[in-house]
Amino acid sequence: MIADINDKEVSGLYKTGIIQQTAYWSAVKKMQGIESKAFNFKSKHSDLYIGVEDDTYFVGDLLIIIQAVDHEHSIAYVPYGPEIEPSEENQGVFLEQLSESLRSYLPPNCIMIRYDLSWESHWAKEDDCYDLYGNWLGVPEKRIQEMRFNFNTENWNFHKANTDILPSNTIFMNLRKEEDLLLANMKSKTRYNIHLAERKGVKVHSLGLESLEIWYELYRQTALRNNFFLHDINYFKIVLSAKANDTLSPADVYLLVAEVDNQPLAAMFLVIAANRGTYLYGASASENRNYMATYALQWRAMQVAKEKGCTEYDFFGVSPQADPSHPLYGLYRFKTGFGGEIYHRMGCWDYPLDNEKYRYYASMEFKNQSYHLS
DSSP states (O other): OOOEEEEEOGGGOOOOSOGGGSHHHHHHHHHTTOEEEEEEEEEEHHHHSTTOOOOSEEEEEEEEEEEESSSSOEEEEEETOOOOOOOHHHHHHHHHHHHHHHGGGSOTTEEEEEEEEEEEOGGGGOGGGBOTTSOBOOOOOHHHHHHHHTTTOSSOOOEEOSSOSSOSEEEEEETTSOHHHHHHTSOHHHHHHHHHHHHTTOEEEEEOGGGHHHHHHHHHHHHHHHTOOOOOHHHHHHHHHOOOTTSSSOOEEEEEEEEETTEEEEEEEEEEETTEEEEEEEEEOSSOGGGOHHHHHHHHHHHHHHHTTOSEEEOOOOOSSSOTTSTTHHHHHHHHTTOOEEEEEEEEEEEESSHHHHHHHHHHHHHTOOOOOO
């Protein structure tokens, strides 16, 4: 199935809307002191897709982050990659052959390859995984997931990770529609709040690195209000300043700030890569929430993405269903109001390269698992 694999320069990573698979993202990781590698692979179309008799080769690539676990060991992490999505029946065996082909290119003490798959969940297509109201009921227990994913594999070696690193549930907005139609498809309360913010004088501006302190103060308030981990300001400085303009897969990053009378009320990072705009990080003030600045901010971000030629907008992270007990339920309510389509990803899958060390790592990780908070 995998006919050939070879490493290549990160600058040669192909253009993609998945920012975590771009040369830009590698530049971010490099500035954080984290190594990354890029690879090309070849596979016949007939090996990828059921019912296809085309024996020509597909050439794809992927970015792998080499994450140190301690002074001796590492894991190979593939964020939202590979992008190519084979037929469900071929997915496990495809990744198995890809993993074995990659083994010799990875550090000797690499414990595993973790694929944070952006592929659609197998259970998102199952009618019996939805209730009478169309709400997704989620995936079955890990044992059932692993049986299905390892189907056709030789080594039966894939394990569903105890935690997902990147959001496994998101909402995509189709930006091919005209703005009037986008507004018309929103929930009435969301549309009302966008217009209310406009009437109250909320303006959205794109600011530069010199305004990062404005973002960070809003982010600090958000972290305190929602009790999540507070990244250092240098983390966001890297995201905003990293450049990959001399590569095949650059990205443009915008710091958008919504304010009234020069008072910042909400801010976000918008990343434009290929045909996709992604809402990467967001923050808002704890006061003056009646100005509905977050609604104005999202609407302006969609407009900017559309102006830049994007055909889709990724809201990047919601709870899997309308469950008030889930930590991301507030984001679910907010983001679904804009009228996009919810998308359930496969999440993280591990291919151990050293089974004994993997079992120890997985057991330690299980004790510290947590939800992803965007």
